[in-house]
Amino acid sequence: MTAHSTPAGLFDQHGQPGEPHSSGLLKGLNPEQLAAVTAPQGPLLILAGAGSGKTRVLTTRIAWLLQTGQVSPAGIMAVTFTNKAAKEMLTRLSGMLPINTRGMWIGTFHGLCNRFLRAHHKLAGLPQAFQILDTQDQFSAVKRVIKALNFDEERCVPKQTSWFIANAKDDGKRPGDLVPHDDLSRMQQQVYQAYEDQCQREGVVDFGELMLRTYELMRDHPELREHYQRRFRHILVDEFQDTNRLQYAWLKMFAGRPEVTGSSVFAVGDDDQSIYAFRGAQVGNMSDFEREFKVPRVIKLEQNYRSYGHILDAANTLIAQNTRRLGKNLRTDAGQGEPIRVHEAASDYADAQWIVDEARQLVREGHPLREMAVLYRSNAQSRVIESALFNAAVPYKVYGGLRFFERAEVKHALAYLRLIENPNDDTSYLRVVNFPTRGIGARTMEQLQDAARATGRSLWQSIAAVSGKGGNNLAAFNKLVDGMREATRGLTLREIIEHVVEASGLADFYRLEKEGQERLENLAELVNAAEAFVTQEGFGKDAVALPVDETPGSIAEGLPAAVAQVNTLPDAETGEIISPLVAFLTHAALEAGDNQAQAGQDAVQLMTVHAAKGLEFDYVFITGLEEGLFPHENSMNDADGLEEERRLMYVAITRARKRLHMSFCQTRMLHGQTRYNIKSRFLDELPEAALKWLTPRNQGFGSGFAKSYQDAWSSGRGMGSMVGAGAQPYRQWGGSARSEDSFKDLTAPLPKAMAQAKSEGGLRVGQSVFHNKFGEGVVLTLEGSGADARVQVNFGRHGTKWLMLSVAKLTPIE
DNA sequence: CTTGTGTCTGTTTTT
DNA sequence: CAGACACAAG
Secondary structure, three states: OOOOOOHHHOOOOOOOOOOOOHHHHHOOOOHHHHHHHOOOOOOEEEEEOOOOOHHHHHHHHHHHHHHOOOOOHHHEEEEEOOHHHHHHHHHHHHHHOOOOHHHOEEEEHHHHHHHHHHHOHHHHOOOOOOEEEOHHHHHHHHHHHHHHOOOOOOOOOHHHHHHHHHHHHHOOOOHHHOOOOOHHHHHHHHHHHHHHHHHHHHOEEEHHHHHHHHHHHHHHOHHHHHHHHHHOOEEEEOOHHHOEHHHHHHHHHHHOOHHHHOOEEEEEEOHHHOOOHHHOEOOHHHHHHHHHOOOOOEEEEOEOOOOOHHHHHHHHHHHOOOOOOOOOOOEOOOOOOOOEEEEEEEEHHHHHHHHHHHHHHHHHOOOOHHHEEEEEOOHHHHHHHHHHHHHOOOOEEEOOOOOHHHOHHHHHHHHHHHHHHOOOOHHHHHHHOOOOOOOOOHHHHHHHHHHHHHHOOOOHHHHHHOOHHHHHHHHHHHHHHHHHHHHOOOOOHHHHHHHHHHHOOHHHHHHHOOOHHHHHHHHHHHHHHHHHHHHHHOOOOOOOOOOOOOOOOOOOOOOOOOOOOOOOOOOOOOOOOOOHHHHHHHHHHHOOOOOOOOOOOOOEEEEEHHHHOOOOEEEEEEOOOEOEEOOEOOOOOOHHHHHHHHHHHHHHHOOEEEEEEEEEEEEEEEOOEEEEOOEOHHHHOOOHHHEEEOOOOOOOOOOOOOOOOOOOOOOOOHHHHOOOOOOOOHHHHOHHHHOHHHHHHHHOOOOHHHHHHHHHHOOOOOOEEEEOOOEEEEEEEEEOOHHHOEEEEEOHHHOEEEEEOOOOOEEEEO
16 A cells, blocks of 8 residues: 555656646556556456555546546545555545545445445434444453353353354344354354344444445345445445455445446455455455456556565465466566575574564665564564564564554543443443442342343443442442533533543543553543544534535435545434544544554564555565464465465565565474474475575474474473474473373374484584574483484583483584 | 452454 | 463452
């Protein structure tokens, strides 16, 4: 999405957009891009490779359609997956044309659904101020349902069940559409049904529900369907390869049958960058689209404006190993550039150190830190790298993890705000009824929940059913919330939040807490976020009235004003404009916000490969190229999983503009255990000519074997702590490694490589050796032979250790 | 109702 | 190793 600063100004692709004439708009487009942008009405599929100017094509297409008068802003719908992508599109578009982007429907799938459901909330059977459950909320709601149904949580695991429900919705399925095939799925189906009832009662929807309900509303109401189908003459979809079944059906619903509605869908995607199958993405939607919409031709954007040749060669060669592809090869005019620097380290620690060294070298050459990114497969890998960077005083920024609106203190404050709008929101009620504590304990809440369940009412409505002290406290709590609602009536959003933070007792609570300072700051930041939201969304004195829909006879006809972009459409029937508070709460749910405030600071960027999709950097480090990690062991058993891992690797490689670094290590600390890793098969799949090995290839024996061996170096307990097993995944015996029972594992067959290790090791008593962790030592004793060989080594200040020769990595020193 | 202890479980993530 | 969570004791 960020397609600015390109290698050494070699390319003119990302220069300033031309002046607002179509000739200016189209200037600098290559033939394929031009064909895509100026394609005639009708379905179109753009296969856009990484760095091929995808976003530019998408936005220029919209600008061109508008400028040539083929469509009015109201006839455009552009859908993305992330808020970031939607914003980027809007920003670029307003840079190209002096148009008001507000009449267009540009946003994320969920943002547009929200807009739609707010406008038609009566038809959808929702309160106007319906609240949106995020994943956390959804999970706790499901958990509550499982408890209420008295299901065994061992059998009907809440996490799996909430995943099950989300998946069903992504597939467009209601509880009644499911056919249970065993006890578990029968239970899950029941939970789904009860969960759905509960959400409906509380007036809340989860992410999947936003999509599904919009889809169903369109499906079940012909007049609505016809209206929107007629209205959106051009539907543009970004990252089409990431759409799930429901989203594709949703798109078809809005597009209608092209020959009838005349609408055209402009789908842009890259099957090679499909990395979200695990959450329901169907790459197959691309070929389905091509077939079902009778796409006359697929335009391939293969000219890359981002990376140098070696990098692209690596990407192309790698991805060519995937069998199920639409087929595409990236090319560049930029020259080969530097080869990819490949480094093998003895340990994850040494690997991190190497990254720090390389980064410092780049700094010495005058490159800013923000142009360096360290990418890894899983979040757990960031720790070592962080500590190495920290120790070297190199600023860094980690992406991922807890986002702003997901922080506990922020969610607490939001829960109070939600209760002001909708006291029947049980999820919010449960979150803060006793936070800060006000004498409402578990048994009180149990009584309350029982009463609510019995009558089918909300917790808020059921407090009279609880007598005694607990009941009084509950009444006091309801009164507190009522009081807040009264006190904040007519206040600005900022004032509302300030009041609630104080009146709820949250502020006092955190003021007294030792570690509360940061939380207080986050609450202050929440006020800022609200302030920024109000300014940005244009609430306040001079909101401009815009006709939303000009189509005569439509449901939405004559709507008064779209005060703000997506979140604040007026009610379709009453024309009442949603309060800034509801809009802000929606914003908080749909846009979890960045996780770190310190933006703009020059720092090395650390993130998972998934998080890096759509980004680009001059210098990229791909770390942890080890079997079991990347490709991840959970994905490498089936062909589809492996291909997805390869696409992930492809995404990682294509993030780099100028120089790419890849690294792996022989030992890695994971879950408190040392793992021995083989280098990733993906390294072997890269063209040799594009690589520059900084360490000798296949050096030592650590890189070639013993994937799953527990290190045997704990001294003192002698052989009892030595563990060896066949080629089992390490995780199968984590705990037992500490018990004497594991001793018997030593009898398991050992691979040939281990026997070789001994002879190659060529150790003798008195031999000097090097060990990754303990450093230099001297061999004191040799025992056993072959797979059973063990050795006693004196490591000086680290003491004397018994090591399993087949497991510990010892390098002889002459 | 709070606090401490023990157990468990560890991909990827937007909305 | 470390965070989340459940349960028992105070």
